Amino acid sequence: MLVRTSWLKLALTGGLLVGLAGCQNAGGPAPGGEQTASAQGGKAAVEILNVSYDPTRELYQDVNNRFAAYWEQKTGQPVTVKQSHGGSGKQARSVIDGLEADVVTLALAYDIDAIAEKGLLPQDWQQRLEYNSSPYTSTIVFLVRKGNPKGIRDWDDLIKPSVSVITPNPKSSGGARWNYLAAWGYALEKNGGDEAKAKEFVTQLYKNVPVLDSGARGSTTTFVERGIGDVLIAWENEAFLAVNELGQDKFEIVAPSLSILAEPPVSVVDTFADKHGTREVAEAYLKFLYTEEGQELAAKHYYRPRSETVAKKYESQFPALKLFTIDEVFGGWKNAHQVHFADGGVFDQIYQPH
Amino acid sequence: MSDDYAVVPIRRTASAIAEPAAVRWLLIGAAIAFLALFLFVPLIAVFAEAFQKGWTAYVSALREPDAWAAIKLTLLTAGIAVPLNTAFGVAAAWLIAKYRFRGKNLLITLIDLPFAVSPVISGLVFVLLFGSQGVLGPWLAQYDFKIIFAVPGIVLATLFVTFPFVARELIPVMQALGSEEEEAAMSLGARGWQTFFRVTLPNVKWGLLYGIILCNARAMGEFGAVSVVSGHIRGLTNTVPLYVEILYNEYNFTAAFAAASLLAVLALVTLAAKSLVEWKAARNESTYNLAGGE
Numbered sequence: 011m012l013v014r015t016s017w018l019k020l021a022l023t024g025g026l027l028v029g030l031a032g033c034q035n036a037g038g039p040a041p042g043g044e045q046t047a048s049a050q051g052g053k054a055a056v057e058i059l060n061v062s063y064d065p066t067r068e069l070y071q072d073v074n075n076r077f078a079a080y081w082e083q084k085t086g087q088p089v090t091v092k093q094s095h096g097g098s099g100k101q102a103r104s105v106i107d108g109l110e111a112d113v114v115t116l117a118l119a120y121d122i123d124a125i126a127e128k129g130l131l132p133q134d135w136q137q138r139l140e141y142n143s144s145p146y147t148s149t150i151v152f153l154v155r156k157g158n159p160k161g162i163r164d165w166d167d168l169i170k171p172s173v174s175v176i177t178p179n180p181k182s183s184g185g186a187r188w189n190y191l192a193a194w195g196y197a198l199e200k201n202g203g204d205e206a207k208a209k210e211f212v213t214q215l216y217k218n219v220p221v222l223d224s225g226a227r228g229s230t231t232t233f234v235e236r237g238i239g240d241v242l243i244a245w246e247n248e249a250f251l252a253v254n255e256l257g258q259d260k261f262e263i264v265a266p267s268l269s270i271l272a273e274p275p276v277s278v279v280d281t282f283a284d285k286h287g288t289r290e291v292a293e294a295y296l297k298f299l300y301t302e303e304g305q306e307l308a309a310k311h312y313y314r315p316r317s318e319t320v321a322k323k324y325e326s327q328f329p330a331l332k333l334f335t336i337d338e339v340f341g342g343w344k345n346a347h348q349v350h351f352a353d354g355g356v357f358d359q360i361y362q363p364h
Numbered sequence: 365m366s367d368d369y370a371v372v373p374i375r376r377t378a379s380a381i382a383e384p385a386a387v388r389w390l391l392i393g394a395a396i397a398f399l400a401l402f403l404f405v406p407l408i409a410v411f412a413e414a415f416q417k418g419w420t421a422y423v424s425a426l427r428e429p430d431a432w433a434a435i436k437l438t439l440l441t442a443g444i445a446v447p448l449n450t451a452f453g454v455a456a457a458w459l460i461a462k463y464r465f466r467g468k469n470l471l472i473t474l475i476d477l478p479f480a481v482s483p484v485i486s487g488l489v490f491v492l493l494f495g496s497q498g499v500l501g502p503w504l505a506q507y508d509f510k511i512i513f514a515v516p517g518i519v520l521a522t523l524f525v526t527f528p529f530v531a532r533e534l535i536p537v538m539q540a541l542g543s544e545e546e547e548a549a550m551s552l553g554a555r556g557w558q559t560f561f562r563v564t565l566p567n568v569k570w571g572l573l574y575g576i577i578l579c580n581a582r583a584m585g586e587f588g589a590v591s592v593v594s595g596h597i598r599g600l601t602n603t604v605p606l607y608v609e610i611l612y613n614e615y616n617f618t619a620a621f622a623a624a625s626l627l628a629v630l631a632l633v634t635l636a637a638k639s640l641v642e643w644k645a646a647r648n649e650s651t652y653n654l655a656g657g658e
Binding site for chain 2: 030059064067068077092093094097104106107108109128228231251255256335
């Protein structure tokens with residue numbers, strides 16, 4: 011009996027020790043990073059957090075490395091940029107709930123507006139950097155299976171009853187909202203500005219959607235990995251990435267006749283940057299995106315650069331298509347959100363899950 | 365006739381209650397086919413994908429700083445959640461099995477609550493409580509104490525989700541044992557702690573170990589609740605299950621399955637430990653019964 015009891019005690023103490031060892035190991039780096047981040051000036055290492063949307067993972071992996079080199083060379087201060095990715099709306103929500111981002115790089119201005127509404131950054135944030143604070147742009151294109159078996163050429167082909175369309179949920183995904191608005195804009199243009207016809211068109215389109223993922227990357231995975239659907243409505247950069255990562259023998263990109271100019275904006279989150287004492291490096295980080303080097307990186311990851319010289323260099327990479335802006339057709343994001351995506355808005359009226 | 369019975373009684377009864385051979389093999393075959401399809405094939409697939417690019421790719425995928433950080437965070441979380449829930453589980457089971465009081469059934473129901481609630485909701489509750497827009501958020505912000513989107517939130521969410529495992533295993537065992545042995549120990553002059561360590565604990569140790577093993581497996585594998593409170597900051601707030609999802613979404617399949625293989629190994633170790641505990645417990649019981657019989 012005694013032997014057994016001590017054996018049990020041994021096991022319990024052992025478990026506790028393992029736990030404590032784990033505490034020490036894992037506890038180490040996190041507080042260390044905090045301390046160095048709050049150490050002011052000099053050459054102390056600094057850490058900033060970039061909260062971003064889904065498809066920018068690869069872009070910011072590259073940007074972060076190059077920015078760290080650039081910043082250390084310029085100021086002698088080592089910098090680490092931590093990343094968090096997810097659906098744009100969800101990420102904005104997390105920042106509002108207390109995810110302490112020094113900078114946000116989201117899919118659409120409305121999501122940063124939502125953060126501004128809570129007072130974490132000024133309302134006029136979009137005027138602080140060039141080009142509406144969007145250092146790169148993108149657009150919405152189609153990804154189809156190799157050989158384009160359903161013969162998809164333009165938006166009209168997506169409402170044919172035999173076509174299955176994959177697009178994420180506009181309630182949670184920024185990319186999905188661009189998709190939705192691109193389709194709406196096309197239908198408006200085609201029907202001479204008839205809103206009722208546009209609504210009918212988009213209703214038809216969403217009838218062909220078997221599943222709404224919560225983020226753009228989730229939809230890509232559904233289409234590419236799980237093999238569901240005939241066409242994926244996607245960010246241009248996401249479509250290029252899928253083709254290049256997963257084989258040009260499996261997918262091809264189709265550019266519609268008309269699409270939307272998507273402007274994913276960036277901003278410092280003033281409250282958190284000031285709290286961490288990282289405003290200077292956070293601002294430099296965003297400005298770095300506008301430099302020649304930053305623009306090259308964007309173009310390399312299939313975002314359309316703003317810089318004309320870089321744009322010229324990568325011209326052949328992007329399909330030429332007619333683009334409209336959200337301001338032209340929808341009168342800005344606030345309006346578009348109010349009419350289409352708010353509770354009880356047009357999207358709620360037309361989409362019935364099936 | 366009676367001689368016959370005396371010679372081969374076992375075989376006759378056995379054949380009388382057994383199914384025909386065909387049915388037996390059919391059932392066994394179906395069970396094995398099911399297991400193969402739903403357990404072994406996926407398990408093999410995980411390891412096949414993980415080692416697709418060879419051993420070096422596997423090791424280097426796990427030696428990535430972000431992978432290493434995820435592993436450490438997972439160990440830390442389990443290291444805190446399991447001992448705490450063990451202590452709680454023993455205390456709660458003790459209370460429920462040995463005492464009578466008002467609201468006992470309510471307490472039992474509350475212990476089961478984390479099983480009944482979807483993990484996503486469990487996570488969301490913490491966001492609503494401790495988030496900056498939440499009830500306690502502004503107060504926490506005053507002291508710059510981060511819970512949500514930091515390690516404390518992950519530990520809290522895990523604690524909540526794994527809360528019932530130890531208690532649930534111990535309550536029936538303790539109830540079945542009754543309190544005669546403890547009363548005997550007390551009447552012979554043992555103190556409370558002595559009674560607990562010398563009488564109660566040895567009696568329930570197999571149930572306790574079983575609960576701890578299950579609790580640990582869930583603590584390391586939990587996805588939903590942790591995902592909601594994590595904030596998904598690489599190298600800081602990603603546990604292994606979250607890290608697997610991120611890698612998979614980045615088309616980094618080898619690394620994703622390498623990390624997943626760690627969780628698969630954990631599952632195998634858990635199963636092995638569980639069968640060992642069950643086997644030991646069964647053997648213990650039979651020796652106990654034999655001793656009691658004499």
